[in-house]
Amino acid sequence: DGGITQSPKYLFRKEGQNVTLSCEQNLNHDAMYWYRQDPGQGLRLIYYSQIVNDFQKGDIAEGYSVSREKKESFPLTVTSAQKNPTAFYLCASKAGRGDTQYFGPGTRLTVL
Amino acid sequence: QKEVEQNSGPLSVPEGAIASLNCTYSDRGSQSFFWYRQYSGKSPELIMSIYSNGDKEDGRFTAQLNKASQYVSLLIRDSQPSDSATYLCAASTGGGNKLTFGTGTQLKVEL
Numbered sequence: 001d002g003g004i005t006q007s008p009k010y011l012f013r014k015e016g017q018n019v020t021l022s023c024e025q026n027l028n029h030d031a032m033y034w035y036r037q038d039p040g041q042g043l044r045l046i047y048y049s050q051i052v053n054d055f056q057k058g059d060i061a062e063g064y065s066v067s068r069e070k071k072e073s074f075p076l077t078v079t080s081a082q083k084n085p086t087a088f089y090l091c092a093s094k095a096g097r098g099d100t101q102y103f104g105p106g107t108r109l110t111v112l
Numbered sequence: 113q114k115e116v117e118q119n120s121g122p123l124s125v126p127e128g129a130i131a132s133l134n135c136t137y138s139d140r141g142s143q144s145f146f147w148y149r150q151y152s153g154k155s156p157e158l159i160m161s162i163y164s165n166g167d168k169e170d171g172r173f174t175a176q177l178n179k180a181s182q183y184v185s186l187l188i189r190d191s192q193p194s195d196s197a198t199y200l201c202a203a204s205t206g207g208g209n210k211l212t213f214g215t216g217t218q219l220k221v222e223l
Contacts, residue, residue: 031209040120042200042213043156050209058210090155099144099208103155 003027004104006091011109013078013085021076021107023091030096032074036060037088049074050096078109086111114139116203118214126222131188133217135201138182142212144204145177147186150216151197159199160186191221 004025013019023032031050035043045058049068063082068074074093078085088108092101115138125131137145144163148156160175162168162184168175174187184203188195198216205212 033210035213040215042116042215044213045210048210099204099211100146100158100161101202101211102158103148106155 004091004093004102006089006104006107008107009105011107013109013111015111016080018077018079019109021078021089021091021109023074023076023104025072025091025093025104027093027095027102028071029093029102030071031094032068033092033094033101034058034064034066034074034076035090035092037090043090046076085109114142114203114205114212116201116212116214118199118201118217120215121218122220123217124220124222125191127191127193129191131191131195131219131221133186133188133199133201133219135184135186135214136182137184137201137203137212139203139205139212140179140182142203142205144208145175145184146202146211147173147175147184148200148202149197150200156200188219191219193221193223195219196221 007022033048034046047066049055065077090106091104094101117136147159150156162175162177172189176185198218200216201214202211
């Protein structure tokens with residue numbers, strides 16, 4: 001089946017720890033995105049990548065890092081520098097010529 | 113800062129009625145517009161996309177776009193309880209490489 005997978009579904013982190021969220025797609029999409037969603041709010045863009053080995057900061061990149069070593073994978077690391085990381089994290093992808101983004105199931109991160 | 117504005121609701125409609133969801137955007141360069149449905153605790157799923165002025169129909173859903181007024185709407189006919197969700201409006205920015213999302217409108221369809 002084609003689609004976008006994110007793991008884990010739920011993640012708990014202690015303060016001061018770095019954690020990495022996985023995002024994989026087998027849609028052969030060129031572009032991938034990371035968003036953060038807080039309760040009652042819309043989606044805010046963290047980072048995006050249009051091609052392998054290249055990525056750009058979104059609106060709220062501070063405290064996060066990404067890599068794009070393979071077309072199908074775009075992991076997000078939430079570092080200890082992110083002061084309020086508890087949120088729902090969504091990964092999305094789109095084909096190169098289109099502008100429609102499709103979302104994975106999300107990872108809910110909670111800082112204990 | 114390019115923005116997409118939506119009324120947060122909740123918008124309550126009786127079962128079988130027409131639900132009307134509205135959205136305005138600030139970036140006149142936006143060319144593509146999207147409506148996503150998001151159930152509580154789940155990820156957004158694409159409902160409709162629209163690129164040209166006018167109406168676009170898909171089953172019970174109709175998207176309307178007015179670029180002069182910078183206004184997008186979504187009509188849901190014969191609303192069902194299963195339509196109860198948050199509807200996110202999004203507009204393309206950055207030459208189509210990014211989307212800007214509104215905060216969403218919560219729709220409640222009551223029996």
